[in-house]
Amino acid sequence: MKKIISLLIAAVLMLSLAGCGSSPADEKRIPTEEILESFGLDPELFSDYDYDRFYGQEITLNVANWGEYMSINDDEMVDVNEVFEALTGIEVNYKTYASNETLYSKLLSGGATYDIIIPSDYMISKMISEDMLQKLDWNNIPNTANVMPSFLHAQYDPNDEYSVPYLWGMVAIIYNAAMIDDEIDSWGALWDEKYAGNILMFNNPRDAFGIAQAYLGYSLNTESEAELDRCFELLRQQKEIVQGYVMDEIFDKMEGGSAAIAPYYVGDAVVMCEDNPDLDYVIPKEGTNWFVDAMCIPATAENKEAAEMYINFLCEPEIALANSEYVGYSTPNAVTYSLLDDEVKNDEKRYPSDEFLSEHTEVFINLSDGTNAYMQNLWNQLKIDNTNVWFVPIFLVLLIAATIFVNVWRARKKKRDNF
Amino acid sequence: MKASKALAVPYAVWVLIFTVVPLALVVWFAITDSDGSLTLENIFAMSDYMSVLFRSILFAIIATVICLIIAFPAAYIISRASAINQSTLIVLLMVPMWINFLLRTYAWMTLLEQNGLINKLLGLIGLGPYNLINNSGAVILGMVYNYLPFMILPLYSVMVKIDHSIIEAAQDLGSNKVRLVRKVLLPLSMPGISTGVIAVFVPSVSTFIISRMLGGGTNDLIGDLIEMQFSGNSYNPHLGSAMALVLMIIVLFMMSLFNQFGSEEDMPI
Numbered sequence: 001m002k003k004i005i006s007l008l009i010a011a012v013l014m015l016s017l018a019g020c021g022s023s024p025a026d027e028k029r030i031p032t033e034e035i036l037e038s039f040g041l042d043p044e045l046f047s048d049y050d051y052d053r054f055y056g057q058e059i060t061l062n063v064a065n066w067g068e069y070m071s072i073n074d075d076e077m078v079d080v081n082e083v084f085e086a087l088t089g090i091e092v093n094y095k096t097y098a099s100n101e102t103l104y105s106k107l108l109s110g111g112a113t114y115d116i117i118i119p120s121d122y123m124i125s126k127m128i129s130e131d132m133l134q135k136l137d138w139n140n141i142p143n144t145a146n147v148m149p150s151f152l153h154a155q156y157d158p159n160d161e162y163s164v165p166y167l168w169g170m171v172a173i174i175y176n177a178a179m180i181d182d183e184i185d186s187w188g189a190l191w192d193e194k195y196a197g198n199i200l201m202f203n204n205p206r207d208a209f210g211i212a213q214a215y216l217g218y219s220l221n222t223e224s225e226a227e228l229d230r231c232f233e234l235l236r237q238q239k240e241i242v243q244g245y246v247m248d249e250i251f252d253k254m255e256g257g258s259a260a261i262a263p264y265y266v267g268d269a270v271v272m273c274e275d276n277p278d279l280d281y282v283i284p285k286e287g288t289n290w291f292v293d294a295m296c297i298p299a300t301a302e303n304k305e306a307a308e309m310y311i312n313f314l315c316e317p318e319i320a321l322a323n324s325e326y327v328g329y330s331t332p333n334a335v336t337y338s339l340l341d342d343e344v345k346n347d348e349k350r351y352p353s354d355e356f357l358s359e360h361t362e363v364f365i366n367l368s369d370g371t372n373a374y375m376q377n378l379w380n381q382l383k384i385d386n387t388n389v390w391f392v393p394i395f396l397v398l399l400i401a402a403t404i405f406v407n408v409w410r411a412r413k414k415k416r417d418n419f
Numbered sequence: 420m421k422a423s424k425a426l427a428v429p430y431a432v433w434v435l436i437f438t439v440v441p442l443a444l445v446v447w448f449a450i451t452d453s454d455g456s457l458t459l460e461n462i463f464a465m466s467d468y469m470s471v472l473f474r475s476i477l478f479a480i481i482a483t484v485i486c487l488i489i490a491f492p493a494a495y496i497i498s499r500a501s502a503i504n505q506s507t508l509i510v511l512l513m514v515p516m517w518i519n520f521l522l523r524t525y526a527w528m529t530l531l532e533q534n535g536l537i538n539k540l541l542g543l544i545g546l547g548p549y550n551l552i553n554n555s556g557a558v559i560l561g562m563v564y565n566y567l568p569f570m571i572l573p574l575y576s577v578m579v580k581i582d583h584s585i586i587e588a589a590q591d592l593g594s595n596k597v598r599l600v601r602k603v604l605l606p607l608s609m610p611g612i613s614t615g616v617i618a619v620f621v622p623s624v625s626t627f628i629i630s631r632m633l634g635g636g637t638n639d640l641i642g643d644l645i646e647m648q649f650s651g652n653s654y655n656p657h658l659g660s661a662m663a664l665v666l667m668i669i670v671l672f673m674m675s676l677f678n679q680f681g682s683e684e685d686m687p688i
Contacts, residue, residue: 102650197550203636205652244553244635249528258532369653376653383639384471394477399673406679 029055035086039078045318045335047143051309055089059306064103064114066293067096067248069167071326078322084313090306098247099204107132113300115307118166121292122206122364125156129366133162134297140308143315150354151332154292155365163294164311167329169266170361171207171289172349174273174281179260187215187284189261191234196241200253200262203245205379206364208235210289211263220289220362223371232378239382254279265291266349267329283349283360290361292332445667448660461661468644472666475641476673478555479623482562486570486619487612489563494574494611495604498581509575516568524561524632531557531633553635561629562619569618577611578604617674624670641666 029035029052033043063081071077072094081092095114097103100123106112107127119127127133138144144164151165175184179198182189190199190211202208210220212231222228243259251268253259255276264272269281295311297304313319317335324331324340330350331337337345345351352360367375452458465472497508515523530536531552541547551557581604589603605612627642634640641662648659 099650101652101654105649105654105656108654201636203631239637242637244637246636249632252525252528253532256529256532257534372653373655376647376651376655379652380468380644380647383636384468384644398480399676402676406676410679 029089032087035083039083041078041083041318046316049142049312051087051313052089054306054309057089059303060091060093061116061303061306061310062093062095062114063116063310064095064097064112065118067098069118069327071322074326077326080314080319080322083319084310087313088309107298107300113302114298115301115303116295116310117298118293118295120364121154121156121294122366124163124294124296126366127296128157128162132299134299134301134304135161136164136297136311137308140305141312141315143312146315146317146333146335148332148334148337150357151292155363157294163296164315165292165294165332166314167267167324167327168290168292168332169329170283170291171210171263172266172269172281172283173261174254174264174269174279175261176254176257176278177280178278179257184261184282185285187211187286190263191238193241195260197243198260199238199242200250200259201238201242201245202263203247205375207289208379209375210364214284214286214288217286221365221367223368225374228375228378232382235382245383267327270328270350281349283352287360287362290357290363292363445660445663448657449664452657461657462665464658465661465665468641468662471639471644472641472669475624476669478559478562478640479620482559482566482623483616483620485559485563486567487616490567490570490574490615494571494578497575498578505579512568512571520565521628523565524629527561527564528552528632552633553637555634555638557633558630558638561633562623562626565629566619566622570615573614573618574608574611577608581607613678616677621670625666
């Protein structure tokens with residue numbers, strides 16, 4: 001019995017060694033159509049880009065993206081990274097980050113080298129101004145022809161040199177119709193005392209101030225300290241009736257009916273509405289923030305050409321469709337848009353008209369360092385402002401009492417020990 | 420003698436690379452500005468945040484005291500149980516710690532929400548709903564829940580070594596229960612208490628995720644503030660380091676104060 005097992009093991013070992021023998025470069029890649037069909041994709045819709053140019057060269061691509069922001073690891077949907085790996089032979093090392101700012105500080109501290117990042121509009125302009133991005137070679141990304149014209153020459157990248165839009169959306173008010181009687185159409189609902197204790201708010205300064213700015217009719221990119229002060233007053237007023245400041249926690253809270261009303265991104269609102277039929281969302285009449293997340297290549301990237309191939313791949317209509325459907329955000333890809341269901345296509349909250357976008361929305365651009373610091377400082381004040389002024393005195397008294405106690409106690413102990 | 424010293428080299432190198440150097444970096448960042456020139460501005464700027472610093476310390480003290488009050492009898496009961504029961508109880512205590520700390524805190528969110536399990540159960544008998552989450556009580560609860568095992572375990576490991584005959588002797592000599600605890604158990608378990616207090620207080624005072632999840636962002640602590648300097652709107656590692664440095668010094672001071680009366684209780688009776 002033992003002999004048979006050892007023979008088997010030897011055979012397996014030999015086979016695996018034989019496998020190693022033929023270098024991957026010699027392997028012939030199966031034809032593109034077969035790969036695509038094995039993933040249930042339509043080869044007709046794929047461009048004839050030469051995705052196999054790096055096949056067998058054992059290149060690894062480091063991709064950093066927002067959490068839950070790409071169609072991967074879902075059994076019911078196509079895993080886009082697996083398709084890319086099968087097509088190109090390039091290994092994708094996929095990482096996620098939680099905010100533009102964490103991505104920025106990761107890149108700045110030099111602790112991470114990424115080949116692809118997908119930051120938002122204002123962060124892209126900040127990174128461009130700090131020379132953190134590489135210019136893209138458009139010859140390597142022919143699929144950018146699919147990008148809708150309204151996304152070209154964006155404020156954050158006026159010459160279209162550094163970024164290719166990935167997904168976009170707006171900030172909406174999401175509310176629970178079972179807990180709210182009025183018709184919601186204004187940011188003012190977030191300041192309505194009727195909903196005290198049932199209001200959630202963004203837990204980051206830029207988005208939170210953005211709502212106050214939209215409500216007051218200011219520019220979302222204002223550099224005026226007086227306007228920011230006015231927004232701060234408004235936010236402080238709101239703090240009295242806010243249940244909590246949240247980011248991703250909003251999914252649990254809104255879906256579970258623990259809060260009635262909150263601002264959030266449209267794509268995520270779509271996902272929440274699917275999970276809880278009581279929920280609905282609306283774009284407030286005062287206007288809102290229109291955000292675009294776009295693919296960029298950091299200056300420190302090592303595989304620029306492979307990274308451009310990846311960007312081109314993500315612009316393939318069916319791949320962009322999978323991502324848009326998985327994430328719930330809107331696509332900037334014209335061909336992908338034509339593949340959508342009519343119901344989604346005509347949904348004005350997900351695909352508003354160009355006029356609506358230009359009249360009622362504003363994209364964040366990078367603020368000056370001074371304004372950023374000023375806003376952060378106001379935000380700190382808002383968050384730590386505590387009505388109880390007794391904390392400091394109580395603490396000091398406790399500390400002094402402890403010191404006295406220790407000293408008295410030691411003196412007594414000494415006395416006792418002397419006996 | 421030499422051989423045993425050589426064995427300590429890996430640890431010394433470890434401490435040097437992962438403790439001393441980062442600590443020096445924190446100090447360096449705290450006393451420089453973004454141009455790299457020396458400044459005390461960051462430290463002075465801390466005065467704006469003193470209230471949040473003291474609130475963090477207050478919360479941590481409350482959590483530590485509650486942990487101690489719960490853990491002391493619990494550890495005593497475990498240490499007096501039969502050998503088999505002891506190991507079962509310790510495993511029961513450890514099991515929750517095998518589950519990721521974030522998941523456990525998320526579970527508390529589901530329990531405490533206005534539509535959460537507790538309020539639903541109370542609703543069945545006609546009570547509530549109560550506002551259980553997004554307040555300071557929930558934050559302290561989160562700290563107590565997450566760090567309680569760190570108090571029980573050192574207490575248990577000290578108490579299990581207390582010879583039962585000492586307790587019997589005290590009882591034989593007519594000591595009542597209060598006296599027994601005060602004069603015998605408390606002094607003998609002092610090393611466990613001081614380890615436990617540090618193990619609970621230090622992570623509590625610097626936590627940021629508990630206050631964000633259970634405090635709903637309305638009860639920010641110093642840990643949140645430090646985190647925001649690195650991942651917030653304006654990237655300011657200098658102010659963040661200054662905050663961390665001030666927090667570290669205050670905690671160090673408090674720990675040394677605590678150890679002063681801890682160490683003398685230590686003496687053999």
